[in-house]
Amino acid sequence: MKATADLQVIPLGAGVSVRKEIEQIVGLLKQHDFILETHAAGTNMEGELADILAAVQQIHEAMHAKGSVRLISYLKLETRTDKVPTLAGKRL
Amino acid sequence: MKATADLQVIPLGAGVSVRKEIEQIVGLLKQHDFILETHAAGTNMEGELADILAAVQQIHEAMHAKGSVRLISYLKLETRTDKVPTLAGKRL
Amino acid sequence: MKATADLQVIPLGAGVSVRKEIEQIVGLLKQHDFILETHAAGTNMEGELADILAAVQQIHEAMHAKGSVRLISYLKLETRTDKVPTLAGKRL
Amino acid sequence: MKATADLQVIPLGAGVSVRKEIEQIVGLLKQHDFILETHAAGTNMEGELADILAAVQQIHEAMHAKGSVRLISYLKLETRTDKVPTLAGKRL
Numbered sequence: 001m002k003a004t005a006d007l008q009v010i011p012l013g014a015g016v017s018v019r020k021e022i023e024q025i026v027g028l029l030k031q032h033d034f035i036l037e038t039h040a041a042g043t044n045m046e047g048e049l050a051d052i053l054a055a056v057q058q059i060h061e062a063m064h065a066k067g068s069v070r071l072i073s074y075l076k077l078e079t080r081t082d083k084v085p086t087l088a089g090k091r092l
Numbered sequence: 093m094k095a096t097a098d099l100q101v102i103p104l105g106a107g108v109s110v111r112k113e114i115e116q117i118v119g120l121l122k123q124h125d126f127i128l129e130t131h132a133a134g135t136n137m138e139g140e141l142a143d144i145l146a147a148v149q150q151i152h153e154a155m156h157a158k159g160s161v162r163l164i165s166y167l168k169l170e171t172r173t174d175k176v177p178t179l180a181g182k183r184l
Numbered sequence: 185m186k187a188t189a190d191l192q193v194i195p196l197g198a199g200v201s202v203r204k205e206i207e208q209i210v211g212l213l214k215q216h217d218f219i220l221e222t223h224a225a226g227t228n229m230e231g232e233l234a235d236i237l238a239a240v241q242q243i244h245e246a247m248h249a250k251g252s253v254r255l256i257s258y259l260k261l262e263t264r265t266d267k268v269p270t271l272a273g274k275r276l
Numbered sequence: 277m278k279a280t281a282d283l284q285v286i287p288l289g290a291g292v293s294v295r296k297e298i299e300q301i302v303g304l305l306k307q308h309d310f311i312l313e314t315h316a317a318g319t320n321m322e323g324e325l326a327d328i329l330a331a332v333q334q335i336h337e338a339m340h341a342k343g344s345v346r347l348i349s350y351l352k353l354e355t356r357t358d359k360v361p362t363l364a365g366k367r368l
Contacts, residue, residue, distance in 0.1 A: 001153065006317035008352070012172075013200030016253045016358055019368075026368060039315040040366040041282035041352050049152060053145040060141060060171045061093065069200045070172040074258065074352070076284070076317050079152045080162040082292055090316040092295075092302060098225035100260070105292030108266055108345045118276055131223040132274040133190035133260050161292045166350065168192070168225050168258070174200055182224040184210060185337065233336060237329040244325060244355045245277065254356040263336045264346040 003049040004085045005077045008042035009059060012070040021068060028059050037087055042074070046087045049079060095141040096177045097169045100134035101151060104162040113160060120151050129179055134166070138179045141171060187233040188269045189261045192226035193243060196254040205252060212243050221271055226258070230271045233263060279325035280361045281353045284318035285335060288346040297344060304335050313363055318350070322363045325355060 007029075011021045026043060029036055032055050035046040045052055060071055078085055099121075103113045118135060121128055124147050127138040137144055152163055170177055191213075195205045210227060213220055216239050219230040229236055244255055262269055283305075287297045302319060305312055308331050311322040321328055336347055354361055 001156075003152075004316060006315075010194060010196070010256065012194070012196070012202065016197030016356070018196065023368060037316060038368055039282075040280060040313060040320040040363040041318075041354075044316040049149055053149055056169065057141055057145055060095075060169070064093075064171065064173050069174050071170065072194065073167070073169040075165070075167040075169065076350070077148065077152070077165040077167065078163065078317075079156065080292070081156050082161050087316040092299060092314055096224060098223075102286060102288070102348065104286070104288070104294065108264070108289030110288065115276060129224060130276050131190075132188060132221060132228040132271040133262075134225075136224040164286065166260070170225075172200070179224040184207060184222055185340075187336075233333055237333055240353065241325055241329055244279075244353070248277075248355065248357050253358050255354065257351070257353040259349070259351040259353065261332065261336070261349040261351065262347065263340065265340050266345050 001049045001079055002084050003047065003052055003077055003079045004087055004090065005045045005052045005075060006042045007045060007056065008074045010072045011063065011068045012072065014068060021063065024066065025059055025063065028062055029055060035087055044087050093141045093171055094176050095144055095169055095171045096179055096182065097137045097144045097167060098134045099137060099148065100166045102164045103155065103160045104164065106160060113155065116158065117151055117155065120154055121147060127179055136179050185233045185263055186268050187231065187236055187261055187263045188271055188274065189229045189236045189259060190226045191229060191240065192258045194256045195247065195252045196256065198252060205247065208250065209243055209247065212246055213239060219271055228271050277325045277355055278360050279323065279328055279353055279355045280363055280366065281321045281328045281351060282318045283321060283332065284350045286348045287339065287344045288348065290344060297339065300342065301335055301339065304338055305331060311363055320363050
């Protein structure tokens with residue numbers, strides 16, 4: 001099942017600036033076969049629902065392995081059966 | 093890896109009231125081995141990260157099978173390595 | 185106009201544990217005339233839409249005055265015209 | 277106090293497609309003096325914190341006046357005191 005998603009991951013305990021961690025997270029997402037659109041408050045993704053959820057898990061595991069102590073992800077996840085959901089179809 | 097999560101699923105196209113769908117979704121969550129705490133804007137969950145993500149996928153698939161045309165999930169997902177994350181530990 | 189809301193405020197740069205800040209934020213909310221229900225991932229609120237939004241602004245200003253350097257609020261805000269929205273009415 | 281925000285407004289009861297409502301909401305935002313960046317799952321905004329919150333209230337009131345029965349807004353709101361928060365500064 002295809003899905004679109006908007007993912008923001010917040011590392012807690014990494015200090016006020018979390019740019020380094022965000023760059024690592026987007027780097028991890030780019031290793032997958034998703035259509036990605038980064039924006040100021042997250043990254044929009046288009047792909048298989050199962051792959052998106054697996055990527056979220058991988059990001060938590062990989063960022064903890066790199067030293068992140070606490071991570072909160074904010075995920076908006078959308079599926080629909082009347083048509084294939086795409087990022088392009090959600091643009092104004 | 094243990095995680096806590098807060099899940100809200102919004103069915104679009106089901107009308108103004110979505111209580112029936114919310115009850116079905118919480119019913120699906122109760123079939124899992126999670127600690128659950130429903131609240132006015134979602135359901136807090138405690139369990140294995142992989143199980144929580146699998147439950148989100150199952151909910152989308154099951155609700156579409158029941159006739160939901162469009163679903164948006166809002167998931168807050170938290171993991172930490174300094175201690176085991178629990179719902180009890182997040183209460184004030 | 186009456187509204188219900190779910191507010192979570194994340195202080196960045198305050199370290200891994202943010203319990204002290206969360207307690208201060210809930211303390212600020214209790215000074216208002218809202219119905220409040222704290223849960224593991226935020227606080228549900230019922231009150232006037234304008235009052236809820238003013239409280240969010242007050243929290244950002246007050247927490248910065250107390251020393252918080254960076255704050256991200258996650259607010260779910262709901263209004264409806266077919267009936268008065270209440271937290272009680274959203275419980276399962 | 278300057279802020280950045282990411283706003284998504286979901287009309288419930290408007291059917292499966294909510295494009296018309298989303299276009300109206302973005303149209304309302306454009307009447308303000310914000311820097312706006314629409315994306316597939318919301319609109320990023322940069323402006324005064326008080327103005328952003330007032331715009332959210334105005335959107336709820338205006339959309340209800342146009343006939344929307346139930347509205348849920350998802351707002352991410354960020355402020356910081358170490359530098360002026362901007363959308364440009366949040367881009368990778």
